[in-house]
Amino acid sequence: MMRSSLLYLSRAGWARQRLTHLPGANRIASRFVAGETLDSAVEAVRALNAKGLLATLDHLGENVHTEADANRAADAYLALLDKIAASGVKSNASLKLTQLGLDVGEEVCLRNMRRILSRAASTHNFIRIDMEGSAYTEQTLRVFRTLRAEYPNVGVVIQSYLYRSEQDVAALAAEGANIRLCKGAYKEPPTVAFPVKADVDAAYLRLAKAYLDAPNTYIGLATHDDKMIAPLKAYVAERNIPRDKFEFQMLYGVRPQAQEALVKEGYKVRVYVPYGTEWYPYFMRRLAERPANVWFILKNYFRR
Numbered sequence: 122m123m124r125s126s127l128l129y130l131s132r133a134g135w136a137r138q139r140l141t142h143l144p145g146a147n148r149i150a151s152r153f154v155a156g157e158t159l160d161s162a163v164e165a166v167r168a169l170n171a172k173g174l175l176a177t178l179d180h181l182g183e184n185v186h187t188e189a190d191a192n193r194a195a196d197a198y199l200a201l202l203d204k205i206a207a208s209g210v211k212s213n214a215s216l217k218l219t220q221l222g223l224d225v226g227e228e229v230c231l232r233n234m235r236r237i238l239s240r241a242a243s244t245h246n247f248i249r250i251d252m253e254g255s256a257y258t259e260q261t262l263r264v265f266r267t268l269r270a271e272y273p274n275v276g277v278v279i280q281s282y283l284y285r286s287e288q289d290v291a292a293l294a295a296e297g298a299n300i301r302l303c304k305g306a307y308k309e310p311p312t313v314a315f316p317v318k319a320d321v322d323a324a325y326l327r328l329a330k331a332y333l334d335a336p337n338t339y340i341g342l343a344t345h346d347d348k349m350i351a352p353l354k355a356y357v358a359e360r361n362i363p364r365d366k367f368e369f370q371m372l373y374g375v376r377p378q379a380q381e382a383l384v385k386e387g388y389k390v391r392v393y394v395p396y397g398t399e400w401y402p403y404f405m406r407r408l409a410e411r412p413a414n415v416w417f418i419l420k421n422y423f424r425r
């Protein structure tokens with residue numbers, strides 16, 4: 122109930138307008154967002170790198186409706202890639218296709234993605250295409266495949282809550298794609314996604330193991346859930362799966378001690394570091410994943 126309400130609010134323009142204009146709203150967002158500027162985000166990455174953690178930087182934004190906004194988002198990614206190269210921080214980048222113009226037109230999005238992927242190639246970097254709501258799954262995978270035929274330095278995300286992911290994972294494994302596997306963060310109907318969490322979790326383990334077993338693949342295991350992480354650690358140990366075939370991934374501000382513990386055990390761990398002024402939908406999805414955070418945040422807000 123709470124999850125559904127928060128996911129509804131994450132897409133409601135009126136709520137975004139009111140909540141983001143509350144005094145101190147940016148401070149609340151800083152629980153999950155590494156500041157509003159590229160410089161603040163790069164400093165956050167530097168601090169993570171010092172603890173042995175890698176990063177993926179996300180210039181926040183989604184569902185832009187004009188070509189000019191999509192082009193501006195692409196420019197922000199070019200600046201981000203240049204800044205990574207100049208600063209020497211260990212980070213790649215993650216982005217959403219609706220930020221680069223998918224709702225305006227696939228050609229607009231492809232043009233912007235080619236600009237970004239060319240710059241990523243020249244700075245020896247990698248771009249991860251996040252997965253959005255199920256209305257975009259088919260198109261996102263199509264755009265990913267078009268781009269991957271031209272640029273090897275691109276990967277995509279699969280969500281274990283979708284019924285279709287079993288087939289998508291089999292196809293992407295056969296293609297040798299680099300994927301991130303997550304459970305899925307959007308509000309989806311039972312016609313496309315498992316409505317029961319236990320089924321999402323079971324699918325996560327099944328899909329992760331299938332990908333770990335596939336030759337010539339790489340997987341980012343994106344989860345904060347010990348019920349996923351522990352069995353997957355056991356699985357890779359049992360099967361002698363080399364550690365350069367996968368990495369764990371977690372979100373900035375979520376379970377930082379668990380992130381560091383995995384590094385100490387010798388695993389590659391990447392932290393997803395979002396920044397920028399467009400933090401509202403991202404922030405609300407994080408609250409929806411763990412409604413207990415709502416009370417924590419309200420308590421801190423009124424205590425100030």
Ligand code: FDA
Binds near residue numbers: 307343393407
């Ligand atoms: P789950 O929600 O099942 O919770 C298990 C445990 O993890 C909780 O009991 C708690 O201990 C901890 N936990 C989880 N979320 C927390 C939070 N917000 N605060 C504090 N503790 C928390 N989704 C998507 O649809 N498309 C995408 O592209 C991505 N990309 C992505 C990248 C990375 C690096 C991560 C880690 C996640 C995503 N996601 C995503 C989000 C993902 O789909 C999912 O919603 C969240 O990771 C929550 O699921 P978990 O598997 O982490 O645990």
